[in-house]
Amino acid sequence: MPVKGFQRHPYIPNSVPAVETEMLRELGLRSLEELHEEVPDEIVLKRPMALPEAFGSEYELRRHVEGLLRRNRSCADNLCFLGAGCYQHYVPAICDEINGKGEFLTAYGGESYNDFGRFQALFEFESLMAELVDMEVVNVPTMDYAQAAATAIRMGCRVAGRRGVLVPASMDREKLAVIRNYCTPDLELREVAFDKTTGCMDLADLRAKLSGDTGVVYLENPVYFGMFERNAREIAEAAHSAGAQCVVGVDPITLGVVAPPRAYGADIVCGDVQPLGIHMNYGGGQSGFMATMDDPKYVLEFPSRLFGICCTETPGEYAFADVAYDRTSFGHLRDQAKEYVGTQTALWGITAGVYLATMGPEGMRQVGETILQNAQYAAQKLAALPGVSLRFDTPFFEEFVLDFGGTGKTVAEINRALLARGIFGGLDLSNVFPALNGCAMYCVTEVHTKEDIDTLIHALREILQEGAE
Amino acid sequence: MKKIDRSAKVRTGFHQAKWDEPVIFELSQPGERGVLVNRAHPEVAAAVPGLDAIPAFLRRAEAPALPEISQPRVLRHYARLAQETLGADVNIEIGQGTCTVKYSPKVNDQLANLPQMREMHPLQDESTCQGIMEIMYRTGEYMCEISGMDRFTFQPGGGSQGILAMASLVYSYFKARGEEAQRNEIITTIYSHPSDAAAPHVKGFKIVYLHPDADGYPDYEALKAAVSERTAAFFVANPEDTGVYNKNVLQFTRLVHEAGGLCAYDQANANGLLGVTRAREAGFDMCFFNLHKTFSTPHGCGGPACGAVGCTAALEAFLPAPLIRFDGTTYRYDYGNAANPNGIGKIREFNGVAPVILKAYAWIRSLGPEGLYQVAKTAVLNNNYLFKKLMELPCVDAPYIPGRQRVEQCRYTLETLYRETGVGTADVQRRMMDFGLHYWTSHHPYYVPEPMTLEPTETPSKADIDEYIETLKYVFDEAYRDPDKFKHAPYQSVCHRLDESNMDDPDQWAVTWRCYLKKFR
Numbered sequence: 001m002p003v004k005g006f007q008r009h010p011y012i013p014n015s016v017p018a019v020e021t022e023m024l025r026e027l028g029l030r031s032l033e034e035l036h037e038e039v040p041d042e043i044v045l046k047r048p049m050a051l052p053e054a055f056g057s058e059y060e061l062r063r064h065v066e067g068l069l070r071r072n073r074s075c076a077d078n079l080c081f082l083g084a085g086c087y088q089h090y091v092p093a094i095c096d097e098i099n100g101k102g103e104f105l106t107a108y109g110g111e112s113y114n115d116f117g118r119f120q121a122l123f124e125f126e127s128l129m130a131e132l133v134d135m136e137v138v139n140v141p142t143m144d145y146a147q148a149a150a151t152a153i154r155m156g157c158r159v160a161g162r163r164g165v166l167v168p169a170s171m172d173r174e175k176l177a178v179i180r181n182y183c184t185p186d187l188e189l190r191e192v193a194f195d196k197t198t199g200c201m202d203l204a205d206l207r208a209k210l211s212g213d214t215g216v217v218y219l220e221n222p223v224y225f226g227m228f229e230r231n232a233r234e235i236a237e238a239a240h241s242a243g244a245q246c247v248v249g250v251d252p253i254t255l256g257v258v259a260p261p262r263a264y265g266a267d268i269v270c271g272d273v274q275p276l277g278i279h280m281n282y283g284g285g286q287s288g289f290m291a292t293m294d295d296p297k298y299v300l301e302f303p304s305r306l307f308g309i310c311c312t313e314t315p316g317e318y319a320f321a322d323v324a325y326d327r328t329s330f331g332h333l334r335d336q337a338k339e340y341v342g343t344q345t346a347l348w349g350i351t352a353g354v355y356l357a358t359m360g361p362e363g364m365r366q367v368g369e370t371i372l373q374n375a376q377y378a379a380q381k382l383a384a385l386p387g388v389s390l391r392f393d394t395p396f397f398e399e400f401v402l403d404f405g406g407t408g409k410t411v412a413e414i415n416r417a418l419l420a421r422g423i424f425g426g427l428d429l430s431n432v433f434p435a436l437n438g439c440a441m442y443c444v445t446e447v448h449t450k451e452d453i454d455t456l457i458h459a460l461r462e463i464l465q466e467g468a469e
Numbered sequence: 470m471k472k473i474d475r476s477a478k479v480r481t482g483f484h485q486a487k488w489d490e491p492v493i494f495e496l497s498q499p500g501e502r503g504v505l506v507n508r509a510h511p512e513v514a515a516a517v518p519g520l521d522a523i524p525a526f527l528r529r530a531e532a533p534a535l536p537e538i539s540q541p542r543v544l545r546h547y548a549r550l551a552q553e554t555l556g557a558d559v560n561i562e563i564g565q566g567t568c569t570v571k572y573s574p575k576v577n578d579q580l581a582n583l584p585q586m587r588e589m590h591p592l593q594d595e596s597t598c599q600g601i602m603e604i605m606y607r608t609g610e611y612m613c614e615i616s617g618m619d620r621f622t623f624q625p626g627g628g629s630q631g632i633l634a635m636a637s638l639v640y641s642y643f644k645a646r647g648e649e650a651q652r653n654e655i656i657t658t659i660y661s662h663p664s665d666a667a668a669p670h671v672k673g674f675k676i677v678y679l680h681p682d683a684d685g686y687p688d689y690e691a692l693k694a695a696v697s698e699r700t701a702a703f704f705v706a707n708p709e710d711t712g713v714y715n716k717n718v719l720q721f722t723r724l725v726h727e728a729g730g731l732c733a734y735d736q737a738n739a740n741g742l743l744g745v746t747r748a749r750e751a752g753f754d755m756c757f758f759n760l761h762k763t764f765s766t767p768h769g770c771g772g773p774a775c776g777a778v779g780c781t782a783a784l785e786a787f788l789p790a791p792l793i794r795f796d797g798t799t800y801r802y803d804y805g806n807a808a809n810p811n812g813i814g815k816i817r818e819f820n821g822v823a824p825v826i827l828k829a830y831a832w833i834r835s836l837g838p839e840g841l842y843q844v845a846k847t848a849v850l851n852n853n854y855l856f857k858k859l860m861e862l863p864c865v866d867a868p869y870i871p872g873r874q875r876v877e878q879c880r881y882t883l884e885t886l887y888r889e890t891g892v893g894t895a896d897v898q899r900r901m902m903d904f905g906l907h908y909w910t911s912h913h914p915y916y917v918p919e920p921m922t923l924e925p926t927e928t929p930s931k932a933d934i935d936e937y938i939e940t941l942k943y944v945f946d947e948a949y950r951d952p953d954k955f956k957h958a959p960y961q962s963v964c965h966r967l968d969e970s971n972m973d974d975p976d977q978w979a980v981t982w983r984c985y986l987k988k989f990r
């Protein structure tokens with residue numbers, strides 16, 4: 001079967017036959033087949049690709065994709081209590097308005113001149129995040145929390161000149177897998193146990209594992225299980241006294257009310273900006289950041305773009321450009337640069353900047369307080385259900401682990417019953433952490449009204465009673 | 470009123486939007502608010518400790534010094550910054566060689582913004598995600614057909630992370646054979662993307678570079694000398710950034726295989742090859758496509774994006790988990806690979822950048838096999854048309870295979886222009902901004918002197934390409950006529966010529982506003 005083209009496709013102006021012929025003639029060619037003369041015949045595909053035919057109209061395409069998406073059940077139409085790294089928060093309308101602007105949506109690698117706004121918006125993202133995390137240098141965002149943590153760990157090990165890394169055994173298994181892949185074979189990761197009562201890092205195990213080879217101690221606050229790391233200061237002190245760097249992973253939406261990690265000894269801070277005005281997007285809204293103080297010892301270890309402010313030839317005018325560009329693999333050093341850089345998640349950085357500028361200090365305080373109140377209320381009520389208890393006794397931010405062990409039902413059974421009622425129950429931790437069989441992690445934020453939480457409580461009470469009957 | 474002369478081909482009257490907009494902190498007015506935040510129900514607030522539950526040492530002592538700005542002012546600020554950004558929606562995007570900046574259809578953006586996409590949590594029960602899982606599964610099948618590979622993962626969030634994933638596959642493959650310590654070299658070329666060297670280095674590989682031969686192909690004799698029992702893999706683009714297609718590619722992949730190494734294809738430059746030739750037939754074991762380039766999803770100022778990685782069946786067990794399986798009625802996640810002790814495990818959190826995959830799916834479905842083939846043919850036609858017209862100019866040249874076709878892009882040299890006028894590629898770049906046109910030089914270091922790298926893709930019209938050519942001609946003519954004009958260009962862009970003298974000086978660089986205030990106020 002001969003391979004055919006697609007004349008007059010709306011996305012391909014020069015597929016108009018008359019234009020195509022004129023351009024071919026300009027090249028001394030008669031047909032499109034005479035192009036690709038450099039591709040040897042033995043590897044030319046001589047059949048049409050086995051792909052579905054194009055839709056006949058934009059309308060048909062839209063109907064088709066809408067039909068597929070209708071098979072999804074979204075958190076807009078159901079009550080969602082899942083967190084675990086991706087969070088449902090309210091996205092102010094202005095965030096979508098800005099990141100939907102075609103100029104931002106379709107820009108890419110322009111210069112400071114023609115992409116001035118992109119540079120400024122990302123410089124402002126860095127600057128707004130620096131205020132929130134109380135650091136001086138923040139990067140143009142990387143992939144996600146896991147990548148940010150992996151890079152922060154590598155940065156810390158380069159600063160320390162060592163290759164040992166201690167990470168909490170409580171951390172997200174998938175995040176750990178990303179870090180492990182990114183740090184192997186150069187670094188050696190070991191896990192530090194968590195206290196089975198508090199969920200926080202086990203200090204005795206930390207002290208036992210710290211050594212002269214430890215380059216980085218990584219901790220999270222909140223801990224993956226949701227609680228505040230009550231040992232954060234002691235962990236940082238222990239790291240520093242062993243000559244290691246302290247890297248802290250943080251959820252930035254906590255920081256309107258929670259102390260920034262530098263206050264308890266962080267050298268490098270990392271995290272994900274998805275909570276800051278970015279929809280969940282089935283995990284496509286993740287966007288990582290790293291932050292340090294303005295010390296070249298740290299700044300020169302960033303692999304990411306760092307947009308800085310500069311002067312122009314015109315007095316009173318400012319502009320933006322890359323700081324210490326040759327750090328990056330875009331510079332002259334290639335494999336000898338700091339890790340690598342490339343397309344990551346810039347549009348989400350711009351969006352997080354819009355969010356922080358819109359929320360301001362009061363908005364960040366209020367959202368933090370509201371989340372705490374709603375989550376505490378939910379936890380209190382849920383733990384009062386028969387057979388249900390809070391697994392850990394440490395204060396938490398928006399996530400908490402419920403132990404359903406006393407209910408006679410598995411988390412999977414409970415979640416199936418919740419799903420039938422339009423509720424996405426907490427993440428099942430059974431089979432993920434051996435110590436947490438029968439436990440689920442719930443997430444409650446400012447988007448959950450009292451009615452939403454009461455609906456969950458009512459549903460769970462019913463479901464648990466069904467078993468008792 | 471009289472007849473208006475519209476014969477000019479160059480936009481000499483252009484001026485980009487310039488707002489002299491303050492840095493956002495300068496807009497702060499204490500007391501202003503941008504949005505009202507949802508608060509806890511009074512009964513909820515009364516029933517719980519709230520902030521008092523935070524351990525004392527973890528309470529924030531001082532509020533973050535974020536600006537306080539009303540909503541209309543925040544909106545206006547960012548709307549102005551958007552206007553000061555020359556995205557592909559407003560620019561004839563021919564000047565960004567190697568990056569395939571093409572038209573991103575609006576219908577695809579709208580579909581990705583539907584709540585059934587945007588408001589989806591990645592850990593929802595599979596039964597509630599069948600729509601997006603079907604889109605991801607089918608897109609994977611399309612990628613297999615387009616490349617000849619057997620299985621794809623969409624986890625990598627960009628091309629460079631795709632390269633990291635390929636390097637991780639190589640590492641896994643040799644680890645499973647107990648050879649990871651011995652097979653520690655990756656061979657790449659100077660005209661492949663810098664990340665083909667930088668990302669594998671993160672996985673602990675030593676990098677060996679091949680330089681081009683007289684035709685611009687990677688030097689085969691150098692490859693022969695480079696391969697050994699230490700060779701883990703060959704990472705290469707084809708065409709490379711020069712737009713030259715290495716017609717001997719099969720010889721290269723055979724030689725590497727004979728030495729026991731794997732072959733990884735950087736297909737960031739695939740736009741000119743869709744339906745024409747595939748990774749499998751060229752002898753590759755794995756490849757990646759940038760969905761945000763070849764498959765039209767918007768670049769978003771540099772992500773969110775996707776570097777989809779495909780491999781042969783022999784490598785599938787090492788791919789990051791989960792993979793999607795389909796039993797004829799239901800799509801489900803298969804986490805089996807997570808248990809492979811030699812496998813990658815995970816490259817990115819969750820299951821890839823789903824809205825980007827959705828947009829790529831919609832794009833493929835709007836073109837079909839004939840449309841994708843047309844994309845490749847028109848992209849190559851456009852490029853060779855541009856190439857022919859530019860090579861007619863005495864001050865433009867392009868190294869390698871004179872008189873023969875390029876694929877979808879070309880790296881030119883303005884060495885003659887520079888020698889004769891003192892105006893170099895960086896000057897031309899700045900001057901092109903004055904006509905609303907983006908222009909790119911090259912990755913570093915500049916192996917081609919005074920480089921200019923252009924890639925028209927399939928989405929500009931002939932008139933657009935002619936405008937770009939006419940504008941370049943105008944600028945080159947001006948270089949001979951008035952070279953001093955370039956010293957202070959641009960004149961009609963958003964800002965004037967930068968003074969970047971502080972950018973490498975720790976005492977003067979300022980990555981944030983607070984650093985700037987600390988150093989200069």
